[in-house]
Amino acid sequence: MADLATQTVDSDLNLSHAFPEAFRWMVLARTFEDKIASIYRSGKIVGGVYVGRGQEAFSVALTSPLRPGHDVYSPLIRDMAGRAAFGEPLLEAARSYMGSALSASIGRDGNVHRGNPKEGIPTMISHLGAMISVVAGMLLARRLKGTLGDAVGATCIGDGATSTGAVHEALNMASVEKLPLILAIANNQFAYSTPTSSQFACADLVDRASAYGIEGISVDGTDLADCLRGFAEATRRARSGGGPQIVVGKLLRLAGHGEHDDATYVPETMRCSEIGQDCLLKARQHMLTEGWASEADCADIEKQATLAVEKAIATAGSEETPDPYAHDWNALSSEAFRNQEDAP
């Protein structure tokens, strides 16, 4: 159960509504990424494919209490579930992987490097830790403009990224400015092949909270209910002026670092432990147990997901790919400076 450092959980959370809703997005994310992985293996996607298998519960729970269009959300590489729940159209995701000319970046960037800054979703760069200060800046700007209201900004990093200086600077800045920032730390036990023992020496990453005078919550990342409760509480605190929050999820990456990686370095014992449980199977079981869905309902959810994914991929795959000759090769937006720095 969510181990809340300073307060007890918000009992108001209506799990019977939030849980099935979140479960649907988890199914969609898993279905989509399984499909993308299989297209990758068939050689039809160039570049990397990184999936959120095993972290769907943690990912979706972060966005579950968020309000699209009102809050800020900066997803990372394993956040297909959170993205979908926050309203990212499936077609947008498919276009990014398939390199469609209609993708948000016109094929300039691919796979997980997609966002919609105007809608409060910054577009990630690869350098780990670099997005947190961006979210802080978005919140600061809203406060300066008087438009912040009770909006929050949520973002995620992995256990490995906690070692970057960027994370420290951003968390410290957010806490000095007491910004409503929620940082989800997905401790999936590995950064690529590197185990947490080579990454940090504190007992639990939630111990980082006290370094910033902020609040921290630990959740069981394999358990959707626990994740939902933890993030609901963190979001409530942030919305009500409690300043930055960190939520640490313990879980296991149930895939390679990328789909090129067979992850043989993950010990069998770990795979078989509590932490290695599949959050999706657990959530499905919970749906059945609580009576929120029957076997048939679940099968239907899965089927709907498959249909949606197939449609999105088919559409994206049939779209034009970017045409280098017609492409706008300008890195500057200012009219005055365009077409000035063409490669000599």
Next chain:
Amino acid sequence: MADLATQTVDSDLNLSHAFPEAFRWMVLARTFEDKIASIYRSGKIVGGVYVGRGQEAFSVALTSPLRPGHDVYSPLIRDMAGRAAFGEPLLEAARSYMGSALSASIGRDGNVHRGNPKEGIPTMISHLGAMISVVAGMLLARRLKGTLGDAVGATCIGDGATSTGAVHEALNMASVEKLPLILAIANNQFAYSTPTSSQFACADLVDRASAYGIEGISVDGTDLADCLRGFAEATRRARSGGGPQIVVGKLLRLAGHGEHDDATYVPETMRCSEIGQDCLLKARQHMLTEGWASEADCADIEKQATLAVEKAIATAGSEETPDPYAHDWNALSSEAFRNQEDAP
């Protein structure tokens, strides 16, 4: 009294020996820096002058338990006292300020940018936080070579520098490698003009220790005895395999950021509070109270310091300044690459 997070103080520390010894170095440092400041004000030193006024106790206490030639020590801008106690010849300091051609850097760098890497004293760069990983690397190298023994590496930063990503990365790395690194954090309430309230939001910087799973000690930076006890204990722990240690000193910078700065932003109430006490006056009083020295002894210590300072400054001031024509303008050491990249 030293507030030792996890263990009690090492009662073996022989204050009656360490205290008077440290006091001498404090007097020397204060005398030297007062002199340098007055030369600066007379316009005879170009560049910045940054002094350790008010932090001599904390600075000297860090090096007090160290063994020159055996341990690593990386001083920062307010560490004249620690440098002197660790064996830096006064003449070396004077040469650096006076721009002597005989200074360690041949006038290439000035004031506090001096060191002796071969003797375990790295030469600082200005970028705050950048030296901690260097010390970690020196310790790691010794461990790899099998020459580490019970050596430790000590270094210092200010309250402001704790906000840099570099500090985080280095402390985390040192804790993962469980290196015998001692980080002294001089919380002198200001980073240039910036008060701690705009710098961090944790209650006390010692709270950072738990973020790395390491040990932390708080000391009263105005009190030499407390500082000596705290660092003695931290050093003992580090020597005996306890891994990285942080020691946080509460004190007040009793000078401007540099000698160009009148520090009017420091509130009068703070100057008059406990924290604003002059560690040197307190230590002197303690010497008298404990009977470790008489008024006459103290006066003699002060006189010796004045003589030593005058001699060093006179010598350094009479030395040649660097001759640009005879200077070796090579940034590379490799014979094969020298004089190849002359400015076209």
Next chain:
Amino acid sequence: MSITYLEAIREAQSKALADDPNVFIYGQDIGAFGGAFKATKGLYEKFPDRVRDAPISEDAMIGAAVGAAIEGMRPIIEMQFADFSSVAFNQIVNQAATHYWRTGIPCPITVRLPSGGTPGSGPFHSQCMETIYAHYPGTVVMTPATVEDAYSMLLDAVAIDDPVLFCEHKFLYYHLKADALPKRALPPGRARIARSGRHATVVTYSAMVHEALRAAESLQADGYEIEVVDLRCVKPLDMDTVLGSVARTGRVLALGEAFPWGGVTAEVISRVASEGFHLLDAAPARLNARDTPIPYHPDLWRFHRPTASSVESAIRNLIRD
């Protein structure tokens, strides 16, 4: 009335803050203290929310600026010294400079970089980093040499929808004075003929414009008329003005205070050689700082950077050729 280069920077910021509620300044010690160089003195009093002290976190400062820009603001970030922007290099070149290209959403941030050498500043408080930032796509790099340009180009920088690295020169802060602030200015990205001549062109920028002018003045005594082009902006480069000048003189020296390998002078000379080869009557020349870190000792420092006298010899060699 007389106004310094530094005051011009302050006035420009004051005007930017007054004119647009979306402008704010973020940097270390820039609030009540007014900044290490006093470039924001008095601004906090007028705009307490929008002149904010930052922690010593250059990476996060730029990240936050990008976030604020996404939200429609136009942040000005003051680096205490250009040299410390090295810690923010990643956020500048990979986050800010790529933002428009990746997303189609412009990123109007201005990063003020107090640049260049002064006596006794040493290796870490003297650097010129224009080359580093200009190399990356998606940046505009300004290098004002006059009080007027310090003012009007900083206003331009804030108005431009792309990340601008504003390389203001510390050596010019107090010493350079003008009678009044300009009402009108050249468009950003346009170079300026700082002195006209016909025997040779010196293409330069920032503090070196003044060394070039002094050298030209001194060569005047021998009857040489040296044209000095002040680039104003090193990216984009106004090659029309540069080539126009070389067309008149046939000889060119590119002069810069930065390190010699691959800087502005390399870009200028290689473009002149490629695009204006037939205009050249002699081999084009370059003069940069020496290829070592910047020395602390004033005597070494004066030898490390180009000065009027080393510029003069370089021009004499060029003319003799």
Next chain:
Amino acid sequence: MSITYLEAIREAQSKALADDPNVFIYGQDIGAFGGAFKATKGLYEKFPDRVRDAPISEDAMIGAAVGAAIEGMRPIIEMQFADFSSVAFNQIVNQAATHYWRTGIPCPITVRLPSGGTPGSGPFHSQCMETIYAHYPGTVVMTPATVEDAYSMLLDAVAIDDPVLFCEHKFLYYHLKADALPKRALPPGRARIARSGRHATVVTYSAMVHEALRAAESLQADGYEIEVVDLRCVKPLDMDTVLGSVARTGRVLALGEAFPWGGVTAEVISRVASEGFHLLDAAPARLNARDTPIPYHPDLWRFHRPTASSVESAIRNLIRD
């Protein structure tokens, strides 16, 4: 036997570790896992202490390397991608590169930078950063183009007492093969005539050497003999070899994969123009990547970087001139 560019890098590291107990490798996932590209595969098993996994802390990795160098070791730092060295920029240029000059104590570190574009890698896994590091004094910047050089130059890098940025090209990792590792090699800092010719010189380095060779091959059919100079090291630059070649051909194209503003090609062309002006029969030319971040989509990527065919047209323009 056949050995790839990547294997050559692994073999060089294996030999360096075996020959000198002061050598160690530090980087993310380089231990038991053998590295993201498998450049250290099998080395941890042989040298468990000296092949160490680092946390994701590039700044601290370089700081630690400098510390270890002070203690007499010769660390090799593997960046997972060159692009991520941006976070270590400060420690590289301000700590490592200035160390010898500030202290008289050399700083023998090697920073391996898996560089350059491959299809689908996108803006943050494709960069060429040689210009950034070469600009600063105190660095040596190597850019091997062949399997032989990948091997022998990496051994040189470890042996050199100064910080070496070793820009190994990811595009060459698997595809480039040689029959055997070299016994002997050119001294570091010496360029190589990769192909001789007499109508024009292409000065290039790293992966672009192969595009230049393909272009030269294709122009051969039309009777043009194109000389290709492989710089091997972009700092220091072997201008003797470059100028010698230009003296033979009278025409020069500088070719690079990096961004266009102020890179290796600018340095090469401006030096040729300054030092070898009278050798030139035509305006010198440059060809770089486009001035945008590196695109993800393979079709855009192939258009962004120079290729054999764009090199060929650039040479044709040069010869026609």
